[in-house]
Amino acid sequence: MRRARLGRTGMMAKPITCRETTYLVIGARDEPLSSSEIDALAEHLKTCSHCQVANKQFSQLFAQLDTLLARDVKP
Numbered sequence: 001m002r003r004a005r006l007g008r009t010g011m012m013a014k015p016i017t018c019r020e021t022t023y024l025v026i027g028a029r030d031e032p033l034s035s036s037e038i039d040a041l042a043e044h045l046k047t048c049s050h051c052q053v054a055n056k057q058f059s060q061l062f063a064q065l066d067t068l069l070a071r072d073v074k075p
């Protein structure tokens, strides 16, 4: 079933790794994810408790960053 070769995977959301999940979570801050990326992300988070925790911590960290940056920008 598994193919090493990368190619068009069709409409199915392909499984992603923990590292890719992290990239998507971080990348989502800069630009909105595509629907297939959101699907893949949600699919991975469903099964990976490690990334669920990481995802939560990232959003907390980002919220803190936003607060800090906003404080820095405003006089």
Ligand SMILES: [Zn+2]
Binding pocket: 017, 018, 019, 021, 044, 048, 050, 051
């Ligand atoms: Zn994971």
